[in-house]
Amino acid sequence: MDPPENNIPRPVRCIIKLGGSSATEKDKFETLNESLVSTTAKQLKEAFVTLSGKQHTMDWSRGSDYDQANSLPEDSSYSGFQLDLTLFVVVHGAGSYGHFQAKKGRVNLGDLAEDYVKAGFVATRISVTKLNHEIVRALAKECIPAVGVSPFCAGWSTRNRLLERENVADVQRLLQAGLLPVVHGDAVLDSGQGCAILSGDVIIRQLAETLKPSFVVFLTNVPGVYDRPPSDPNAVLLKEIAVTNGTWKIVDPPEVERGMKVQTSVAAHDTTGGMETKIAEAASIASCGIPVLVVETGSRYALEALKGTPINDRGDWVGTLIRQARSDELDN
Amino acid sequence: MDPPENNIPRPVRCIIKLGGSSATEKDKFETLNESLVSTTAKQLKEAFVTLSGKQHTMDWSRGSDYDQANSLPEDSSYSGFQLDLTLFVVVHGAGSYGHFQAKKGRVNLGDLAEDYVKAGFVATRISVTKLNHEIVRALAKECIPAVGVSPFCAGWSTRNRLLERENVADVQRLLQAGLLPVVHGDAVLDSGQGCAILSGDVIIRQLAETLKPSFVVFLTNVPGVYDRPPSDPNAVLLKEIAVTNGTWKIVDPPEVERGMKVQTSVAAHDTTGGMETKIAEAASIASCGIPVLVVETGSRYALEALKGTPINDRGDWVGTLIRQARSDELDN
Numbered sequence: 001m002d003p004p005e006n007n008i009p010r011p012v013r014c015i016i017k018l019g020g021s022s023a024t025e026k027d028k029f030e031t032l033n034e035s036l037v038s039t040t041a042k043q044l045k046e047a048f049v050t051l052s053g054k055q056h057t058m059d060w061s062r063g064s065d066y067d068q069a070n071s072l073p074e075d076s077s078y079s080g081f082q083l084d085l086t087l088f089v090v091v092h093g094a095g096s097y098g099h100f101q102a103k104k105g106r107v108n109l110g111d112l113a114e115d116y117v118k119a120g121f122v123a124t125r126i127s128v129t130k131l132n133h134e135i136v137r138a139l140a141k142e143c144i145p146a147v148g149v150s151p152f153c154a155g156w157s158t159r160n161r162l163l164e165r166e167n168v169a170d171v172q173r174l175l176q177a178g179l180l181p182v183v184h185g186d187a188v189l190d191s192g193q194g195c196a197i198l199s200g201d202v203i204i205r206q207l208a209e210t211l212k213p214s215f216v217v218f219l220t221n222v223p224g225v226y227d228r229p230p231s232d233p234n235a236v237l238l239k240e241i242a243v244t245n246g247t248w249k250i251v252d253p254p255e256v257e258r259g260m261k262v263q264t265s266v267a268a269h270d271t272t273g274g275m276e277t278k279i280a281e282a283a284s285i286a287s288c289g290i291p292v293l294v295v296e297t298g299s300r301y302a303l304e305a306l307k308g309t310p311i312n313d314r315g316d317w318v319g320t321l322i323r324q325a326r327s328d329e330l331d332n
Numbered sequence: 333m334d335p336p337e338n339n340i341p342r343p344v345r346c347i348i349k350l351g352g353s354s355a356t357e358k359d360k361f362e363t364l365n366e367s368l369v370s371t372t373a374k375q376l377k378e379a380f381v382t383l384s385g386k387q388h389t390m391d392w393s394r395g396s397d398y399d400q401a402n403s404l405p406e407d408s409s410y411s412g413f414q415l416d417l418t419l420f421v422v423v424h425g426a427g428s429y430g431h432f433q434a435k436k437g438r439v440n441l442g443d444l445a446e447d448y449v450k451a452g453f454v455a456t457r458i459s460v461t462k463l464n465h466e467i468v469r470a471l472a473k474e475c476i477p478a479v480g481v482s483p484f485c486a487g488w489s490t491r492n493r494l495l496e497r498e499n500v501a502d503v504q505r506l507l508q509a510g511l512l513p514v515v516h517g518d519a520v521l522d523s524g525q526g527c528a529i530l531s532g533d534v535i536i537r538q539l540a541e542t543l544k545p546s547f548v549v550f551l552t553n554v555p556g557v558y559d560r561p562p563s564d565p566n567a568v569l570l571k572e573i574a575v576t577n578g579t580w581k582i583v584d585p586p587e588v589e590r591g592m593k594v595q596t597s598v599a600a601h602d603t604t605g606g607m608e609t610k611i612a613e614a615a616s617i618a619s620c621g622i623p624v625l626v627v628e629t630g631s632r633y634a635l636e637a638l639k640g641t642p643i644n645d646r647g648d649w650v651g652t653l654i655r656q657a658r659s660d661e662l663d664n
Contacts, residue, residue: 112509122477122511126469129480133465137458145454148461153485155502170487177444177521179454189509 009176012087012213013051014308016044017204020093020185021221022297023135030097030127032134039298040219041142044088047306048144051086087175089211090139090146090182091204097131098124102187102197108161110193121195124187125152132184139182147179151186151198160192163202168210175211183207201281208285216285217305218278219297224320225279239314242325243286249329252314279322286322295319341508344419344545345383346640348376349536352425352517353553354629355467362429362459364466371630372551373474376420379638380476383418419507421543422471422478422514423536429463430456434519434529440493442525453527456519457484464516471514479511483518483530492524495534500542507543515539533613540617548617549637550610551629556652557611571646574657575618581661584646611654618654627651 018040025031094102102108105120112118132148139146155167174181185200208216226235227250240252282292293305301318304310310317350372357363426434434440437452444450464480471478487499506513517532540548558567559582572584614624625637633650636642642649 112511118477118510119475122472122479125479126465126472129461129465133458133461140454140458143451145450147454147457147484148482149485150480150482152479153481153502155487155499167487170485173521177526178450179444189505194509 009172010087012089012172012175012211013215014087014306015089015091015204015207015211015213015216016306017200017216017218018090018092018135019218019220019297020095020097020099020200022095022219023092024095024097024131026095028096029100030130032131033095034138036298037135037138038141040302041138041144043298043303043306044090044139045142045144046303048086048088050307087213088180089171089175089207089213090135090180091200091207092131092135092182092184093200094128094131094185098128098185098187101127107187107195108197110161110190110195112194117195121187124197125150128184128186132182135184136182139180145179146182147174149174149181149183151183151203152188156186156198156203157188158190158192158196158198161190161196163198163206164191166206166210168207171207172211201278205281205284208290209288212288213290215308215311216282216290216292217302218282218292218294219302219305220278220294221297223296223299223301223318224294225282225322237318238320241283241286241320241322242329243283243322244325244329245287248283248322249325251329282322286324289324291324292322293319294322341504342419344421344504344507344543345547346419346638347421347423347536347539347543347545347548348638349532349548349550350422350424350467351550351552351629352427352429352431352532354427354551355424356427356429356463358427360428361432362462364463365427366470368630369467369470370473372634373471373476375630375635375638376422376471377474377476378635380418380420382639419545420512421503421507421539421545422467422512423532423539424463424467424514424516425532426460426463426517430460430517430519433459439519439527440529442493442522442527444526449527453519456529457482460516460518464514467516468514471512477511478514479506481506481513481515483515483535484520488518488530488535489520490522490524490528490530493522493528495530495538496523498538498542500539503539504543533610537613537616540622541620544620545622547640547643548614548622548624549634550614550624550626551634551637552610552626553629555628555631555633555650556626557614557654569650570652573615573618573652573654574661575615575654576657576661577619580615580654581657583661614654618656621656623656624654625651626654 022036023033025033101120101123105116105123107117107120107124109117112121129150136146136148149171154170155165157165171181183203186198187195188198190196222230223237225238227238228235236253238250242249242251282294286292291311293310295302295305304317305319310319310321314321354368355365357365433452433455437448437455439449439452439456441449444453461482468478468480481503486502487497489497503513515535518530519527520530522528554562555569557570559570560567568585570582574581574583614626618624623643625642627634627637636649637651642653646653
C-alpha cells in the first residue's frame with residue numbers, strides 16, 4: 001500500500017453507535033451484555049476482513065499472546081488490519097452503567113458545588129469508564145486495535161447542556177494512526193451550570209458532521225424504526241426513509257405515508273435513548289448526505305450493515321435505511 | 333466562602349506522585365496494592381480535612397449511597413470538601429500494569445504499522461486505564477472527588493519520545509471545578525515515530541512547572557533518597573537537599589557532602605522509575621522554587637508530607653526534602 005499523500009486524511013468508513021440497551025443488561029446495575037458485545041466485536045472484525053482481505057487471530061487485550069506477536073512473520077503483506085483503508089469509530093451509550101448514578105446525583109442539574117451533584121458526577125464517570133473499558137477489551141480480544149476515548153478527558157464540554165467544545169480532531173488523529181476510537185456518552189464540565197451529561201447521540205452527530213463517514217450504523221435492541229412502538233402488534237417496520245431539510249418521507253413500505261416533521265436538534269440532556277431521539281439524530285445525519293442504517297445488534301443483518309451492503313441493495317435485509325432524499329422525491 | 337475573582341485561578345496546593353511500585357504489586361501481573369492505595373486515599377482525605385475543617389463519610393465510588401447523598405442537609409456549611417481551597421492532583425505510575433505489555437510490544441519503538449507494536453499499544457492502554465480506574469475508585473471511596481484523566485485522550489503526545497503536546501489547561505480546569513484529577517503514565521501517539529510511552533515523571537514535571545503548586549510529594553517504596561542504594565547497609569538517608577541550577581548540595585546530614593551534578597532532563601522513554609530519575613525530576617521541580625517531599629507510601633510520614641508540614645519544620649519527620657537553594661548556600 002502506498003503511503004497517503006501528506007496531510008490528506010484517509011476517508012472514514014463508518015461510525016457505529018452501540019446503544020446502551022444492547023451493550024448492557026439495562027435493568028441490572030453495571031452488567032455488560034457480554035454475548036451481544038462479543039458478537040458485535042466478531043462482526044466488526046468480519047467486516048474489516050471482508051474489506052481488507054486480511055485476518056488475524058491474536059488476542060490484543062492482554063499480554064498473554066505476545067510471544068505469538070513477536071514471532072509474526074516479517075512478511076509485510078501480513079502486517080496488521082488494513083484499518084488504514086477502513087477507518088471505523090465506535091460510540092456507545094451507558095445503559096445500566098452511569099444512568100443510575102447520574103440520575104440519583106442529578107448530574108444534569110449541574111451545580112458541582114452541591115455535594116450530591118459532585119458525588120453523582122464522580123460516580124457516573126467511574127461507571128461509564130468501566131463500561132468503556134469492558135467494550136474496548138472485548139474489541140481488542142478480536143484483534144481490533146480499539147482505544148478508549150472519554151469525552152470528559154478529551155476536552156468535550158457543554159454550556160447549559162448544549163455542546164460547546166468538541167474535539168473531533170483528536171479522534172481523526174487516532175483514526176489516521178490506524179486505531180479504532182471507542183467514544184462514549186459521558187459526564188462533562190459545563191461552562192454555564194457546572195456539569196452536565198453529554199449523550200452518545202450528540203457525540204455521534206458531531207463526529208458524523210465533521211468526519212463525513214461513508215455511512216453510520218445504529219445498533220439497537222429492536223430490528224429498526226417502526227411507525228409506532230415496536231411492542232404494538234400492528235407496528236410496521238419502516239425499511240427505507242428519505243430525509244430532507246426537516247421533513248422525511250417513508251419510501252418503503254409505500255403504503256405507510258406520514259410525512260411528519262422531524263425534530264433535528266436534541267438537547268445534551270436527552271439521554272433516554274428513545275427511538276424518537278434516534279430518528280431525529282439519524283435524520284440529522286442523513287440530511288448531511290450520510291446514509292444511516294438502524295439494525296438489531298447481533299443479528300445477521302447487523303453484520304450486513306457493518307459491511308455497508310444494504311446502502312446500495314437492501315435485498316432481504318431487515319432494518320431501516322435512512323438516507324438523504326433525491327430531488328425527485330421532494331415534491332411528494 | 334466568597335466566590336473567586338473572575339479568571340483568577342485558585343492556587344494549586346499539591347501534586348502527588350504515587351509510584352507504580354507503591355500502587356501495585358510490582359512483580360504480580362496487573363495486581364493492585366490495595367492496602368497501600370487505600371491507606372493513601374485515607375491519608376489524602378485526612379490532609380483535606382485538616383485543611384478545610386470539613387469531613388464527609390460518603391462513598392462516592394458507586395451508586396449505593398445516593399439516598400444518603402440526597403438526604404444531606406441543605407446547610408451550606410456542610411457542602412462538600414473545600415477542594416476549592418485545597419487543590420490537589422494525583423499522578424501515578426504503571427507498576428505491574430502496562431509495563432509488561434509495553435515492553436513485549438516494544439511500544440517505545442513506536443512503529444504503529446508493525447502489528448506487535450500496535451497490539452502492545454492497545455494492550456498497554458487497556459492495562460494502564462484499568463489501574464487508573466482502580467485508583468480513582470479507591471479515592472472516591474474516601475469521598476475524594478477523583479476523576480481519571482488519560483494523557484492519551486487528553487491530547488498529550490510526544491515527538492521522538494520527548495513531550496511535544498501537553499494539556500495542563502484541562503487539568504487546571506478540573507481543579508478549578510473542585511475535582512481532583514488523577515493522571516497516569518500512558519501510551520501516546522508520537523508525531524515522529526508513531527507511538528511512545530509518556531512517563532508519569534515527565535507529566536508531573538510539566539504539571540508542576542505550569543501549575544506551580546505549593547509543594548510536590550513523591551510517594552515511593554523506600555523512606556526517601558539515600559546516598560547509595562537503600563539495600564546497602566551503609567546507605568544514609570538524605571534528609572534535606574538544596575538544589576540550584578544543575579547542582580545540588582546535601583544540607584542534612586551535613587557530613588554527607590557530595591555536590592554532584594544532577595541531570596535535569598529525562599527522556600520520555602525512561603520509565604524504569606529508578607531513584608536516579610526521581611532525584612533528577614525532583615531537582616528539576618525544586619529548581620523552579622517548588623519544594624519536593626520524597627517519602628514512604630502509607631507511612632505516618634507520608635501523611636505529614638501530604639499536609640505539607642515538613643516543608644517548614646522537618647522535626648522528626650523521616651523522608652527527603654528537596655528544595656531550592658538559598659543564595660547563602662550557593663557558594664559552598
